[in-house]
Amino acid sequence: AVTATRNNLHVLIEGSCREQNLELIHLLCRMNTEAQTPPVIVDCSMAPKYLEQMLFGDGASPALLNPLCCGTLCLTQINHMPFYLQKKLHTYLCDRAAGKTGHNKLRIFASSDEDLSKLSREGRFPEELLSFLLKNHIVIPRIEDAPEDVTVYFERFIQEFARIYEKG
Numbered sequence: 001a002v003t004a005t006r007n008n009l010h011v012l013i014e015g016s017c018r019e020q021n022l023e024l025i026h027l028l029c030r031m032n033t034e035a036q037t038p039p040v041i042v043d044c045s046m047a048p049k050y051l052e053q054m055l056f057g058d059g060a061s062p063a064l065l066n067p068l069c070c071g072t073l074c075l076t077q078i079n080h081m082p083f084y085l086q087k088k089l090h091t092y093l094c095d096r097a098a099g100k101t102g103h104n105k106l107r108i109f110a111s112s113d114e115d116l117s118k119l120s121r122e123g124r125f126p127e128e129l130l131s132f133l134l135k136n137h138i139v140i141p142r143i144e145d146a147p148e149d150v151t152v153y154f155e156r157f158i159q160e161f162a163r164i165y166e167k168g
Contacts, residue, residue: 001027004136004138007136010107011109011110011135011136012110012134012136013139015140017142018111022111024138025076025111028109029074032072037072039109042076043077044076052088071106074108075108077111078111089129093108110133116130
């Protein structure tokens with residue numbers, strides 16, 4: 001996470017808890033000193049029709065992904081985005097990187113509540129998009145998978161509890 005705040009590359013956050021993933025995205029957005037505009041957060045688990053319209057437009061409404069867009073686009077739950085939209089997103093990002101769709105800086109923060117490498121091996125997530133997003137890869141382990149972390153959480157809680165009530 002610290003490395004991600006020091007560069008302007010895309011970020012992929014994988015963690016089983018949606019709320020933790022979103023909180024980390026919010027934290028990274030606050031720490032992103034390069035950002036000139038506020039981040040746009042899009043939940044990719046919404047209905048595909050609306051998601052496609054929001055990201056790519058439909059002719060009648062403006063698209064978030066357009067040649068002039070810049071700043072930070074946060075795609076939460078990207079694993080819930082339909083496969084055809086994942087492929088369309090990858091094509092857009094590659095065209096943009098090649099200079100075909102504008103030169104403004106656009107940074108993607110994506111989160112997933114599943115292992116995207118596993119989904120990619122199963123053919124449920126484009127390998128190309130995965131490698132594009134893996135510039136900064138943050139994995140949030142589940143507490144039950146790392147029992148040594150539980151002790152750290154409890155110690156912090158007790159220290160904070162003591163600090164609050166010693167003053168009172």
